[in-house]
Amino acid sequence: xxxxxxxxxxxxxxxxxxxxxxxxxxxxxxxxxxxxxxxxxxxxxxxxxxxxxxxxxxxxxxxxxxxxxxxxxxxxxxxxxxxxxxxxxxxxxxxxxxxxxxxxxxxxxxxxxxxxxxxxxxxxxxxxxxxxxxxxxxxxxxxxxxxxxxx
Numbered sequence: 001x002x003x004x005x006x007x008x009x010x011x012x013x014x015x016x017x018x019x020x021x022x023x024x025x026x027x028x029x030x031x032x033x034x035x036x037x038x039x040x041x042x043x044x045x046x047x048x049x050x051x052x053x054x055x056x057x058x059x060x061x062x063x064x065x066x067x068x069x070x071x072x073x074x075x076x077x078x079x080x081x082x083x084x085x086x087x088x089x090x091x092x093x094x095x096x097x098x099x100x101x102x103x104x105x106x107x108x109x110x111x112x113x114x115x116x117x118x119x120x121x122x123x124x125x126x127x128x129x130x131x132x133x134x135x136x137x138x139x140x141x142x143x144x145x146x147x148x149x150x151x
Contacts, residue, residue: 014072017047021099023092023116024058025107028132033061033105036130040103041065048072050099052091058105074098092116102127 049066052059053075078087
């Protein structure tokens with residue numbers, strides 16, 4: 001099979017493109033989450049989404065958007081056989097260290113997402129943080145999302 005110059009350029013662009021890691025609360029599944037992910041993809045010209053393979057909420061939305069846009073996906077599952085209780089932390093480390101920047105969308109209460117925020121801060125990783133306080137907020141027209149510019 002011959003590969004055209006255009007195809008080679010596309011493959012190179014996708015292979016070397018910006019990799020966005022996505023962390024977020026399982027409870028968040030609303031239009032604002034999708035809007036934040038879409039805007040971040042545009043902002044950084046993302047070619048690959050790196051996230052958890054099985055989690056609902058923010059990660060599920062990121063996977064759906066990646067597929068719809070034809071982006072590459074790198075998905076990590078917890079390795080319960082090797083790490084038992086630490087398997088979720090290990091998965092978070094794999095995601096965090098296999099991307100160029102992280103997007104974190106937090107419900108303000110999730111301990112898992114809080115741990116991922118702390119991981120990013122402790123390791124000096126580049127990230128954008130949005131906090132959506134609770135499920136009721138996204139049902140109203142008065143929606144607030146904060147960006148942590150200190151991260």
